[in-house]
Amino acid sequence: MISPTETLPWISFYLGIALLVIGSLGVVFGPKASKEPIIRLINLTVPITGIALIFISYNYTLTMLTILSVNTMFYIITIRAIIRLEEMEALY
Amino acid sequence: MVMIEFPYAAVILMIVGAIGGLLQTRPIDKILMLAVLGDGLISMIAAYQYLDVAMASSFMTFVGIIIIMIGLIRTLEIKKARGELF
């Protein structure tokens, strides 16, 4: 059995690419994603996690922290916008 | 003697979180699967022995989950007040 302590960058790189592809397809074509925008926002977390895995496989730790913190700020602003659109009944 | 190393468990957690998070249809189930995905990410970072990064990213991931849930409750209340829910 191959020990994963030597092959850890390969594992995280290919897993990150797989998560990126699957997550991007899920954001565009996912179930009920075109009706409710909050489901599309939740699906968007999966490719972000894939990008973070690719960065951690190259030992770019500061880049990964920046991605995660900008992701959290993006959540705050987008949740605010979704609530405002629901209040204005201008969504559909 | 079969040995299961720790990063395999992290890989299985991340695959379960991604597939379950994309294919569920109710929003609260998707959020619970996102918590599993964040667990896998933090354990994968801890396998690299970047402990400060793991500490900061645990803050980021779970605070993001809590923010999404606040928005979800507010959206459902507005839909209930408009009468579109059931």
Next chain:
Amino acid sequence: MIEETIIAGIIIYMGLRLFITQDSLERMPYLNVINFGVAAIITLKNPSPLGVVTSMIYFIMATVAANAIAFTINKIKEIEHGND
């Protein structure tokens, strides 16, 4: 070495069981066992003071998130079926 095998086996079993159950409230104790396992193995792989502080902060933040998820499930059930 046998400790790592036991913890990884428990985490894999709980992940697969969490994937196949359908009730959302039944999944919460399984998620709790996964949090226990990850917090245990962070310390077991990095036996240093920074490692144990990382493990404690991770466990407390995960518990706060689980608390918020359980509260949200209860709240959504109240909103959908009327508050009774």
Next chain:
Amino acid sequence: MNEIIAITIGAILSWINFVIIDIWMGLPESPGVRGAEAIGKSIENRGGDLGGGYFSGNIVCSPDASAGTLLASCGYYAFGSPEGGLIAALFVYFGNRICADPGYAGTTGALSATILIWAATYIGINPQNFIVGMLLAALTIQGIYHPYSSKLIGKMARKMNRKVIKD
């Protein structure tokens, strides 16, 4: 000492520690937060006991004596001395206050687990056996089959005079 026997003894000791302290501090009596109440009602609907369900929900929703035992053994293993258990007790108290609980069960559990591990090192059981044992104990309560474990917890709670408070 063989490792399997050490892990088994550690699991039994930590199971007794966290179950006794959690029942004694009154976790099966009432749900602390509203999520715990929903989890307890769900376990009762699936054929379990209500007191055991409240016990399980309270463990999920705030760090109680189970988290105290796990983090105290982690601290003892990392620091190599009993002062790690005291740091773990401090962190568990902060976590309890964040989750809006009184916070006495977690602190008591961490301190008693520190004393228990310190006593168990003289018979050859290391703290990493306690870490794995605590995970196995949490698996038997939360992970195997909820109705049986909740009925066992309810029977123990009735024997220790900690019934469900009905209002």
